[in-house]
Amino acid sequence: MRLYDRDTGLPTVATLTEELGQQIQNRGSIAALIFRPGSDGKVEEVWGWEAYDDLLLDFVRRLKAFQADGIVPTGTFCLPYVRSDEIILMVNPDEPFLSDSGALEQKAAELDQLIRGYLAERADLSGRFRAFVGAGRIAFDPKHRLERLIYRGIQDARDQVTRKTVRAEIRGGELLQAAIARRDIFSVFQPVFDLVTGEMIGMEALSRGPRGSEFEAGETLFSLADRTDLLVQLERVCRQNSLEAASAASSGLQIFLNLSPAAASDPEFLGPEFLELVASLGLSPDRIVLEITERTYAVYEGLFREVLARFRQQRFRIAVDDVGTGYSSLSSLAEIEPDYLKFDNVFVRGIDRRRTKQDLLEALLSFARKMKTNVIAEGIETREELKVLQSLGVPYGQGFLLARPMPLADVEKLRRVRL
Numbered sequence: 001m002r003l004y005d006r007d008t009g010l011p012t013v014a015t016l017t018e019e020l021g022q023q024i025q026n027r028g029s030i031a032a033l034i035f036r037p038g039s040d041g042k043v044e045e046v047w048g049w050e051a052y053d054d055l056l057l058d059f060v061r062r063l064k065a066f067q068a069d070g071i072v073p074t075g076t077f078c079l080p081y082v083r084s085d086e087i088i089l090m091v092n093p094d095e096p097f098l099s100d101s102g103a104l105e106q107k108a109a110e111l112d113q114l115i116r117g118y119l120a121e122r123a124d125l126s127g128r129f130r131a132f133v134g135a136g137r138i139a140f141d142p143k144h145r146l147e148r149l150i151y152r153g154i155q156d157a158r159d160q161v162t163r164k165t166v167r168a169e170i171r172g173g174e175l176l177q178a179a180i181a182r183r184d185i186f187s188v189f190q191p192v193f194d195l196v197t198g199e200m201i202g203m204e205a206l207s208r209g210p211r212g213s214e215f216e217a218g219e220t221l222f223s224l225a226d227r228t229d230l231l232v233q234l235e236r237v238c239r240q241n242s243l244e245a246a247s248a249a250s251s252g253l254q255i256f257l258n259l260s261p262a263a264a265s266d267p268e269f270l271g272p273e274f275l276e277l278v279a280s281l282g283l284s285p286d287r288i289v290l291e292i293t294e295r296t297y298a299v300y301e302g303l304f305r306e307v308l309a310r311f312r313q314q315r316f317r318i319a320v321d322d323v324g325t326g327y328s329s330l331s332s333l334a335e336i337e338p339d340y341l342k343f344d345n346v347f348v349r350g351i352d353r354r355r356t357k358q359d360l361l362e363a364l365l366s367f368a369r370k371m372k373t374n375v376i377a378e379g380i381e382t383r384e385e386l387k388v389l390q391s392l393g394v395p396y397g398q399g400f401l402l403a404r405p406m407p408l409a410d411v412e413k414l415r416r417v418r419l
Helices: 013-027 042-047 049-068 101-121 146-182 218-227 231-247 261-265 272-280 294-299 301-313 330-336 355-371 383-392 408-414
Strands: 029-035 075-078 087-091 133-139 186-194 200-208 254-258 288-293 317-323 340-343 374-377
Touching (some): 013 075, 013 087, 013 133, 013 146, 029 101, 049 075, 049 087, 133 146, 146 218, 146 231, 186 231, 186 408, 200 218, 200 231, 218 231, 231 254, 288 301, 294 317, 294 330, 301 317, 301 330
Parallel strands (some): 200 254, 254 288, 288 317, 317 340
Antiparallel strands (some): 029 087
């Protein structure tokens, strides 16, 4: 069994068994605290295992900082299995709460809230991680092998996390269903700019959950909807709210709407209802850009080819999002004949320091021009990235450097940025 995970550098339970067993025998007990920052595999699926390991290590660094501050109990961190999505803290046997099982569970509940607060602070982690903390007490018993005692204690803590996860899913699904029924979902918009003139040419509609709720963040909202089979209902409300808000805009900006795989099988979206909604709001279909991610198209190509062709006939525009992170071939992208290709922020990040990224973007720009497709660079965060994108001739862009997602009223005031 591997003693250290070669990618994260964290020890495994196997390398600590002898030491832990000695502590149990000498002190009478230890505690296992399980942190399960589960990401539902979405980080690895989209960004790869290196990105997921970076997030895990960031999570561990914050736990260690909490430990140094005395907020988290002292102990030894370990990652028992590379695929486990769990971090175990074997707690110092001198901690006072070890003597009482009720106090131990209370400590786990306190840490649970602490980690949720940390994730709420980190916009790039919130939604990707759902942290739950469980605790198990490992008491010395001469009738049982020490190794078995350790692994049983760890399993007790895991079971507690599992119960919390199930309860949270049920509660979250009920709360989300109620929010959907109330249409308590609000829209914000992130502007898209011409990188030559600074003029705003469009805005991407983004949805947020009820203000102050645990699923206010967009990624958390849609991840919960996906896990609780509420994605179709949620997207219907999001589309309606976004289009109603956008119809009040005084300008004729393009409105970018994101589509999930669920939309491709939603009869209300595919039938006359959506087109009637657009018409009732005084919007022209050619102002609305339907976005599908490159990865989604690659997985559901047969389904979306027909759906996108139908919307194109109705004069809606099409964008392929997250280009550079999926698995589509250039020929597949050419089949869609998109009006826009949106290059993902992972592709854009650090492009000023990576010549290979610049060369690749240059080639893809040439491909886009031949298709008569516009290119939008997403996730522009630094002046240096912006300058390189401008020098390569990327026509449009969006990102925190230019403007963050904001209410429509603030978009109306902005209209242009100084580049």
